[in-house]
Amino acid sequence: SQTIHQWPATLVQPVGSPLSLECTVEGTSNPNLYWYRQAAGRGLQLLFYSVGIGQISSEVPQNLSASRPQDRQFILSSKKLLLSDSGFYLCAWSVQCFSGNTIYFGEGSWLTVV
Amino acid sequence: GNSVTQMEGPVTLSEEAFLTINCTYTATGYPSLFWYVQYPGEGLQLLLKATKADDKGSNKGFEATYRKETTSFHLEKGSVQVSDSAVYFCALANAGGTSYGKLTFGQGTILTVHP
Numbered sequence: 012s013q014t015i016h017q018w019p020a021t022l023v024q025p026v027g028s029p030l031s032l033e034c035t036v037e038g039t040s041n042p043n044l045y046w047y048r049q050a051a052g053r054g055l056q057l058l059f060y061s062v063g064i065g066q067i068s069s070e071v072p073q074n075l076s077a078s079r080p081q082d083r084q085f086i087l088s089s090k091k092l093l094l095s096d097s098g099f100y101l102c103a104w105s106v107q108c109f110s111g112n113t114i115y116f117g118e119g120s121w122l123t124v125v
Numbered sequence: 126g127n128s129v130t131q132m133e134g135p136v137t138l139s140e141e142a143f144l145t146i147n148c149t150y151t152a153t154g155y156p157s158l159f160w161y162v163q164y165p166g167e168g169l170q171l172l173l174k175a176t177k178a179d180d181k182g183s184n185k186g187f188e189a190t191y192r193k194e195t196t197s198f199h200l201e202k203g204s205v206q207v208s209d210s211a212v213y214f215c216a217l218a219n220a221g222g223t224s225y226g227k228l229t230f231g232q233g234t235i236l237t238v239h240p
Contacts (some may be wrong), residue, residue: 045227054232055169055214070227101168113159114228115204119168 013038017117019101030075030089032120034102037083042104044085045114046077049099061085062107069110097124126154131231136175138205138238139197144235148189148215156217158182158191158198159228163212172200172213205238212236 040086046058057070059077064089067077074093078086085102094123102117132147150156160172160182175184178193187202198215215231 013230047228055216055228055230057227057229060227113174115171116161116169 013104013115015102015104015115015117017100017120018122020118021121022123024092024122026094026124027091030087030092030122032087032100032102032122034085034087034117035083036085036104039083039104039106041082041107043101043107044079044083045105046085047101047103047116048117049101051098055101059087063113071114094124094125097122127156127164127217127219127229129215130216130233131213132233133232133234135235135237138236140238140240141204141240142205144200144202144205144236146213146215146236148198148200148230148231150196150198150215150217152196152217152229154219155193157170157220159216160187160189160198161214161216161230161237165211165232169214173190186234198234205236207238207240208234210238 015036044061046057048058049055059067059069061067061079064079064082077087100120103114105114106112128151130149151222157176159174161169163169173183173184175191178191181190189198189200191198212233212235214233218227218228
């Protein structure tokens, strides 16, 4: 069966520090991969998605970047964090093609920028 | 562009009460519709989905029917339990093109069920 893991689960970072959140998917090949953010008191917003290695699409302009160095690895990064980057970050995957396919989410990572 | 609007919460019910959480959407073409649930401190889990008009998704006593004529996907449960306390998100995914699989979420509805 397929599983998705992301880490770290919780982190507190000072303003201006770098960020790296990692996500891996097991049990499937060539998945679509996604990073979502859930800001406090707000809904989920799609940040990035990827349909293949090295292929990244950004949905909103921001202080963050994403990379996909391997088929089942998706990394969310920042060179210098802002206070507004605080939130709950969720990695997700889905099978390629067909919009009716379910998107499966990881456990999430709580980021607090202080 | 796509958008999803959910009824504002929080919703507070007594155990065994009837639940409705309204969801309406705006999208081009024929989107797929989803309900996700987020229990306290956890990530999102798929609750149910419907991929075409008049489909009914159901799971764990929850139901939602894809109504194209009213662009709605309201979530219902006949008798809620304390364990149903969570945040519920309505979402849609567009069909085709570069929008494959990407979800547009509503703002979420907090449900609290008291014994």
